[in-house]
Amino acid sequence: MLIEIENVSKTFGEQSVLRDISFSVPKGSFTILVGPSGCGKSTLLRMIAGIEEPSGGTISIAGRVVNDVEPKHRDIAMVFQNYALYPHLTVAQNMGFSLTMRGVPKAEIAEAVAKAAEILGLTNLLQRKPSELSGGQRQRVAMGRAIVREPVAFLFDEPLSNLDAQLRGQMRAEIRALHRRLGATSIYVTHDQVEAMTMADQIVVMRGGRVEQIGAPLDLYDRPANSFVASFIGSPGMNLLRVRVGEDRRALDFGAGRTWQLNGIAPAVAGQTVLLGIRPQHLLLSTNPDDPEVVVESVEQLGAEQSIIALADDQRLSIVLRDRRPIAPGDRLRLTLEAEGVHLFDLDSGIRLRAEAVAA
Numbered sequence: 052m053l054i055e056i057e058n059v060s061k062t063f064g065e066q067s068v069l070r071d072i073s074f075s076v077p078k079g080s081f082t083i084l085v086g087p088s089g090c091g092k093s094t095l096l097r098m099i100a101g102i103e104e105p106s107g108g109t110i111s112i113a114g115r116v117v118n119d120v121e122p123k124h125r126d127i128a129m130v131f132q133n134y135a136l137y138p139h140l141t142v143a144q145n146m147g148f149s150l151t152m153r154g155v156p157k158a159e160i161a162e163a164v165a166k167a168a169e170i171l172g173l174t175n176l177l178q179r180k181p182s183e184l185s186g187g188q189r190q191r192v193a194m195g196r197a198i199v200r201e202p203v204a205f206l207f208d209e210p211l212s213n214l215d216a217q218l219r220g221q222m223r224a225e226i227r228a229l230h231r232r233l234g235a236t237s238i239y240v241t242h243d244q245v246e247a248m249t250m251a252d253q254i255v256v257m258r259g260g261r262v263e264q265i266g267a268p269l270d271l272y273d274r275p276a277n278s279f280v281a282s283f284i285g286s287p288g289m290n291l292l293r294v295r296v297g298e299d300r301r302a303l304d305f306g307a308g309r310t311w312q313l314n315g316i317a318p319a320v321a322g323q324t325v326l327l328g329i330r331p332q333h334l335l336l337s338t339n340p341d342d343p344e345v346v347v348e349s350v351e352q353l354g355a356e357q358s359i360i361a362l363a364d365d366q367r368l369s370i371v372l373r374d375r376r377p378i379a380p381g382d383r384l385r386l387t388l389e390a391e392g393v394h395l396f397d398l399d400s401g402i403r404l405r406a407e408a409v410a411a
């Protein structure tokens with residue numbers, strides 16, 4: 052493990068912003084901290100960088116507890132959202148800045164800068180000023196500045212949030228490719244779950260100063276530990292519907308006589324109201340008259356698929372159909388559940404409930 056976070060907490064005055072945070076970052080991994088605004092991601096990253104001090108717990112880098120180690124002795128480079136480039140310096144001077152400050156010989160700096168520029172495709176822009184660059188190019192310079200230091204780890208705080216959607220997509224791929232080339236350990240903060248899904252080896256999902264779940268992107272997608280992770284990971288988000296599990300553990304009733312029969316699985320609870328988690332892609336059109344009907348509220352035709360919002364009494368469902376049949380507001384759709392897509396959560400705690408496979 053390159054970086055170990057153990058029982059770390061942080062309070063600002065009376066306000067507790069991080070509680071009992073523990074996770075490890077394997078050497079060479081790309082770990083993403085994701086969660087809603089204000090959940091404490093930046094504070095945690097700043098503590099790893101050494102800009103902020105933990106109120107409790109320990110942070111170790113390469114086997115050494117660094118709680119009392121100055122940022123400049125942690126051998127870590129941080130890339131921020133706003134790039135923080137020096138406007139009066141050229142790209143080359145910006146990239147070499149930290150080496151210049153350290154008194155590294157000029158020839159060595161030029162070599163390090165040239166190498167990083169080559170990797171980042173900035174070779175032809177080295178003499179420009181930041182104001183003469185596009186947003187994506189500025190972001191690359193900010194990364195170049197981190198790379199020339201050859202740190203043991205890179206920390207990124209929402210580095211793409213100032214870019215438009217298309218450029219963000221491109222830079223995502225570039226940062227991943229860069230990570231593979233350098234083999235460097237990276238911790239990357241975002242509140243964008245798509246970034247987390249597409250870039251991470253490991254995702255740490257946070258909410259309200261706590262860790263909700265840690266795992267590989269598809270593990271979180273396929274087996275969310277609770278209803279928060281279920282609704283946060285995946286786009287469009289997972290539907291969460293209140294349903295009553297029948298006494299026979301076969302039926303899920305979601306009001307007004309609408310009932311789904313479960314096929315092949317049985318919840319571990321009976322006769323109880325729970326949250327059914329079902330992704331929009333796992334609601335399928337049905338011709339079985341026993342399946343429940345919902346009423347279409349709105350339809351977006353996206354070409355490859357239609358994104359539909361439908362109502363079942365007071366509960367709203369999102370449905371994604373890979374199908375071009377004309378569907379209009381007011382239409383009734385009969386729906387069935389894809390068995391592999393069924394998740395059940397405790398109504399109060401949101402914690403995932405067990406379900407067992409049974410003969411269909």
Ligand SMILES: Nc1ncnc2c1ncn2[C@@H]1O[C@H](COP(=O)(O)OP(=O)(O)OP(=O)(O)O)[C@@H](O)[C@H]1O
Binds near residue numbers: 090
């Ligand atoms: N220096 C500070 N003094 C007091 N409170 C702070 C300080 N820094 C952060 N906070 C509070 O700590 C909480 C977590 O802030 P933080 O910046 O870590 O959130 P975040 O997850 O990075 O959010 P965002 O996605 O909006 O960047 C917030 O409630 C914030 O107001």
Ligand SMILES: [Mg+2]
Binds near residue numbers: 094
């Ligand atoms: Mg932040």
